[in-house]
Amino acid sequence: MALATNRKKKLWPYILLAPGMVWLVIFFIAPIVKLVSTSTQTQGVNIGEYVQSYRFANFIDAFTGAAPQFFRSFLYAGLATAFALMISYPLAYAIAFKSGKWKNTLLVLVVAPFFTSFLLRTIAWEQILGEQGLVLKTLRFLHILGPTGHLTATPFAVVAGLTYNFLPFMTLPLYASLERIDPRTLEASGDLYASGFTTFRKVTFPLSLPGVVAGTLLTFIPAAGDYVNAELLGNPQTKMIGNVIAARYLQIVDYPGAAALSFILMATILILVLVYIRKMGTDEVV
Amino acid sequence: MTDASKSAKGDLKLSSLVKTYGEFVAVDDLSLLIPEGSFFALLGHSGCGKTTTLRMIAGLDEPTSGSIHIGNTDITYQKPYDRPVNTVFQNYALFPHLTIFENIAFGLRRRGIKDVKEQVDKVLNLVELPHLAQRKPTQLSGGQQQRIALARAIVNRPALLLLDEPLGALDLKLRRQMQIELKWIQTEVGLTFVHVTHDQEEAMTMADTIAVMNEGKIEQMGSPADLYDSPRTAFVANFLGQSNLIKGRVVDSDGDANVVEIHGQKVKVLKNRSVAKDSSILFGIRPEKIRIQPGAHQLSGCVLEGGVISDVSYIGVSTQYQVEMPWGQELMVFEQNDDGIPPLAKGDPVKLSWETIFSFGLDGSEDASAGSEVNPDED
Numbered sequence: 001m002a003l004a005t006n007r008k009k010k011l012w013p014y015i016l017l018a019p020g021m022v023w024l025v026i027f028f029i030a031p032i033v034k035l036v037s038t039s040t041q042t043q044g045v046n047i048g049e050y051v052q053s054y055r056f057a058n059f060i061d062a063f064t065g066a067a068p069q070f071f072r073s074f075l076y077a078g079l080a081t082a083f084a085l086m087i088s089y090p091l092a093y094a095i096a097f098k099s100g101k102w103k104n105t106l107l108v109l110v111v112a113p114f115f116t117s118f119l120l121r122t123i124a125w126e127q128i129l130g131e132q133g134l135v136l137k138t139l140r141f142l143h144i145l146g147p148t149g150h151l152t153a154t155p156f157a158v159v160a161g162l163t164y165n166f167l168p169f170m171t172l173p174l175y176a177s178l179e180r181i182d183p184r185t186l187e188a189s190g191d192l193y194a195s196g197f198t199t200f201r202k203v204t205f206p207l208s209l210p211g212v213v214a215g216t217l218l219t220f221i222p223a224a225g226d227y228v229n230a231e232l233l234g235n236p237q238t239k240m241i242g243n244v245i246a247a248r249y250l251q252i253v254d255y256p257g258a259a260a261l262s263f264i265l266m267a268t269i270l271i272l273v274l275v276y277i278r279k280m281g282t283d284e285v286v
Numbered sequence: 287m288t289d290a291s292k293s294a295k296g297d298l299k300l301s302s303l304v305k306t307y308g309e310f311v312a313v314d315d316l317s318l319l320i321p322e323g324s325f326f327a328l329l330g331h332s333g334c335g336k337t338t339t340l341r342m343i344a345g346l347d348e349p350t351s352g353s354i355h356i357g358n359t360d361i362t363y364q365k366p367y368d369r370p371v372n373t374v375f376q377n378y379a380l381f382p383h384l385t386i387f388e389n390i391a392f393g394l395r396r397r398g399i400k401d402v403k404e405q406v407d408k409v410l411n412l413v414e415l416p417h418l419a420q421r422k423p424t425q426l427s428g429g430q431q432q433r434i435a436l437a438r439a440i441v442n443r444p445a446l447l448l449l450d451e452p453l454g455a456l457d458l459k460l461r462r463q464m465q466i467e468l469k470w471i472q473t474e475v476g477l478t479f480v481h482v483t484h485d486q487e488e489a490m491t492m493a494d495t496i497a498v499m500n501e502g503k504i505e506q507m508g509s510p511a512d513l514y515d516s517p518r519t520a521f522v523a524n525f526l527g528q529s530n531l532i533k534g535r536v537v538d539s540d541g542d543a544n545v546v547e548i549h550g551q552k553v554k555v556l557k558n559r560s561v562a563k564d565s566s567i568l569f570g571i572r573p574e575k576i577r578i579q580p581g582a583h584q585l586s587g588c589v590l591e592g593g594v595i596s597d598v599s600y601i602g603v604s605t606q607y608q609v610e611m612p613w614g615q616e617l618m619v620f621e622q623n624d625d626g627i628p629p630l631a632k633g634d635p636v637k638l639s640w641e642t643i644f645s646f647g648l649d650g651s652e653d654a655s656a657g658s659e660v661n662p663d664e665d
Contacts (some may be wrong), residue, residue, distance in 0.1 A: 055480055184379035190366040191373045192393035192438070201391075206383045 039259035048253050055256075062260035067243045070264075072189075073241040074272075076155070076230075077223035080162035084170040084219050085212070087163070092174035092211070097183075110171050118165060122232050125161050126152055129233070153174040160227035169218035177211025178204070213280050221269055241265055295370075295445050296357025297321050298343070298478065302354035305338050307340045312338040314502035316352070322445075325472050327493035329486060329525075335502040336482045343480065344373045356445050367396070372439035373448040377455060380423035384452050384458075386410075386434055387419040393442040405665075409437040414473060436468070440475055446656045449481040453488060465491045486526050490514070498522050500657070518561050520568060520648055521657035529570050530617045531654040534580045536565040543642060549613040553588040553648040566650025573618040575644040578607055578636050585639040593617070593636045598629055605629045609636060 040058055041050035063070070095106045115119055129135055129151040139145040151157055181204065189199040225240025234240075241261065248258040295439075297299060298320040305313040313335040320326045328336040341347040343354060345366035353362045362371050371572070372393065380389050389401040390409060399405075410416040413433035423431055432452060439447055440535035452468070453461045469492045472479045482490050489512040490494050497507040498521070506522045517523035520531055534553075538545035543554040545621075546569050555569060571588075579585060596616060607619040607630070619638060621629075630636065 015490070182377070182379060184375050184377060185381055187366070188373070188375055188379040188381070191344060191346075191371070192442070193396035194392075195365075195367055195369045200398060202382075203381060207381075209383075 035259050035262060038255050039263050041256045043046055048255075050255055058256050058260045059264060062257045063264055065257070066241060066261060069239050069241045069244045070268075072238070073224050073265075074268075076159050076162060076238075076240060077220050077226075079159045080166065080223045081170075081216050083159070083163040084167050085216060088167060088170040088174050088215065089212075092171050092178055095175050096178035096181075107175070110168050110175075113168065119228060122161055122165065122228050125157070125164065126232055129157050129160070152233060153238075155234070155238050157233035158230050158238045158240075162223045162226060163235045165226075165229065166219040166223055169222070170215040173214035174208065174211040177208045177214075181207045205234045209280065213277065217273060217276070221273070226266060254262060294395065294411055295322065296359075298446055298480070299355040300339070300343075301353045301355070303339065303342065304350045305335070305342060305347065306350045308480070311502050313342070315351075316504060318497065318507075319506065320478060320480060322357075322478055323476055325469065325481065325492055325494045327481045327483060327489035327496045328499055329483055329489040329496050330499035331484055331525075332430075334499045336484075336499045337450060339482065339499075340373075340450055340482045340489055341549070343446070344371055344448050345369050346373075368432045370445040371448060372442050372444040372446075373450060374435045374439050374452045378423075378435040378450045380431060380435060380438070382423055385420050385422060386415075386426070389423065389434060390438045390441050392438065397442075405441055412440075412474070413437045430457060432464060433467075436471070440471070440477065443475070444477065446478050446480060449479060450483045451483055452481070453483075453485075461488070468492060490526070498525060500525075506615065514572075516559055516646055517570070519656070520652040520654055523570055523646075523648065524656060524658035528573055528618060529657075530573060530576075531648065532566050532569045532615065532617075533650065533654070534569045535650075536562065536567050544647070546647070548590065549611075551590055551592075552644065553590065554642045555645045556643060559643075559645070560647025562647045562649055564650070568648035568650055568652050568654055570646045570648055571640055571644060573606070574604075574620040574622075575640045576617070576619045577639050578609070578619045578621055578630065579639065580630065580634060580636060585637060587639050588645060589637055589639045591637050593638055595630055595632050595634045595636060600629055607636075609638065 037052060038050065040052065040054045040056055040148075042053045042055050042058075043049075044051045081234060091110075095103060099106050127133060131150070133151075136145070136149075136151055139151075140147060140149065145151075185207070186199055189203045190196075194202060225242050227240055227246050230238050230240040230243050231246075245258050245261050246264070248254045248261065288421075298318075300316055300318040303313055303316040304311070311361065316335075316339060330336045334352070338347060345368075349362060353360060355361065356370065356374070361371075381392065384392070387406055387410075390406045394402045394405060406419075407416065408421060413431055413436060415430060415437075418426060418434075418488050423434070426434065436452070449468075453464050456464060465488055468479075472492075481489070481493060493510065495507065496510055496513055498505045498513065500521050504518050506517065508516075513522060513526050517526065517529070520529075523529035523531060526537060532548050534546040536544045537547045537552070540554065542558070543556050544560060544567075546553050546555055546567055548569060553569065555567075561566065577585070581594040590611065592612040593609040595607055596610040599600075599606045604620045604622050606622065609617045609619055611617060613622060617638065623629075
């Protein structure tokens with residue numbers, strides 16, 4: 001009897017884990033295995049038919065064909081992450097420490113864009129930056145842009161779109177880690193002869209580092225793989241790696257090439273993230 | 287930051303300090319002089335204004351009016367980081383991202399001192415935790431964190447050290463031990479300590495001078511013995527230890543004592559121990575000063591007759607009696623268990639007596655229960 005209940009108790013964790021494990025196996029592990037196996041296949045007899053031939057040269061071919069887009073992806077994602085951090089830090093700081101009774105309202109406003117689709121919001125940016133938009137008219141009026149100057153179909157528009165779309169992913173972790181700081185440690189810093197700026201440099205910012213790391217990762221990773229912003233707001237010279245993968249898959253029907261690129265992208269991001277976390281010396285990310 | 291203010295030394299002087307939050311008056315026209323080098327306690331319930339007073343001295347809150355001086359330097363509107371004042375915060379507020387060594391060195395480094403090691407090691411030895419220098423605060427126990435918070439403040443050798451309920455988060459045994467240590471460290475370093483607490487025993491154990499605060503004002507200030515033996519308000523009489531306060535009338539004068547009539551019986555109080563303004567008086571006597579005797583005995587000093595024991599609690603060193611008097615009031619009597627006679631029993635008729643020098647007189651218009659209500663959020 002006692003033994004039976006004991007065994008039951010030991011089984012419980014596995015029973016609770018089961019749904020999540022099944023989900024992971026079906027929707028994560030299986031696609032990855034499929035992706036990796038596709039990446040070394042070669043063209044079969046018919047179009048769209050591929051056979052496994054363990055051709056690892058696929059990776060080299062794929063990479064040499066899309067190297068510029070690769071570097072551009074990481075450049076744009078890096079810029080968007082930097083801009084998002086610059087915009088989000090003061091915002092998160094204000095919400096955490098200075099907003100008083102407006103705190104919840106402001107948090108809802110940060111999340112509010114999620115109530116419409118990602119695609120719609122990006123299309124809206126086309127309008128905002130487009131010929132009829134106020135931004136362009138203002139810039140032309142101020143002679144910052146010439147009469148034929150434009151904003152859409154430029155790298156600026158792509159980076160701006162990326163920054164905008166992933167801003168909440170930066171703001172929320174920053175807010176969470178700033179909000180966790182005990183205000184008394186800040187008072188203690190002032191009490192121990194640190195001015196406001198020194199307190200920020202020596203206490204507030206170091207204590208918010210977990211949020212900075214989490215926010216930059218949550219912005220950089222999806223931004224590096226994004227293709228919607230480059231598709232809608234860019235031009236052929238601003239294509240990112242996501243656009244290349246999409247084109248290979250859907251238009252060229254080069255499944256092994258698309259799979260190889262996807263794999264390289266994932267591996268690169270994984271390595272970058274690991275190096276970054278190492279460097280920031282934090283293991284309490286997210 | 288000016289060097290003159292950082293090196294300010296001398297007595298702390300609060301003059302007509304007021305702090306209001308909207309309609310609420312947290313600190314009400316408070317004036318105080320705290321001599322250099324003393325251990326001073328501000329004692330009161332939560333919400334009495336003691337923490338607000340401390341925060342104004344630290345520069346964390348700005349007074350609505352009034353001024354704060356250290357020696358001859360006016361620090362009323364100085365930034366906290368410009369004041370020669372350091373605080374030991376209630377929950378320590380150690381910097382979680384820094385090691386213990388860097389926590390303690392923080393204030394020294396901010397003042398541009400390069401070689402901090404010697405000074406940090408010295409205070410670490412003072413609080414007897416030199417082996418923890420490289421740990422992080424979260425790896426320390428509550429008592430250890432408390433000592434580091436203290437070390438972090440005193441390493442700066444401020445003119446004034448403020449302690450905001452520093453022992454509140456520790457368990458009873460550790461608190462007792464830390465009280466003795468704090469007192470020792472204060473003597474050792476010779477700084478002025480201003481200590482805020484709601485624990486009257488803590489204040490009495492450590493402080494040279496105690497100011498009892500109530501509703502933003504100081505009720506009474508003096509040495510622990512002063513406050514205990516000669517309370518001047520019902521609040522102090524009840525808040526520091528326990529008191530029996532009985533309504534009476536001054537009916538006669540007998541040399542240096544007043545004769546007080548309590549429901550037909552007569553007792554005495556020394557004139558210099560009574561603050562009653564007119565014949566209406568609140569007559570006070572501490573429970574442990576009262577002798578309790580079965581009915582028949584002949585007694586000296588002041589005597590009240592006709593009591594009946596309504597409750598007996600035996601607590602080892604003493605026995606505590608509740609005695610119901612003929613006019614319905616219950617009086618407390620603490621009797622030392624040092625005579626080998628078994629305690630009296632519930633229902634026994636008794637007489638109460640005490641030496642006249644122990645009784646004290648308060649203003650008759652006071653509320654006899656002021657300060658005795660137990661605050662549920664405090665221990």
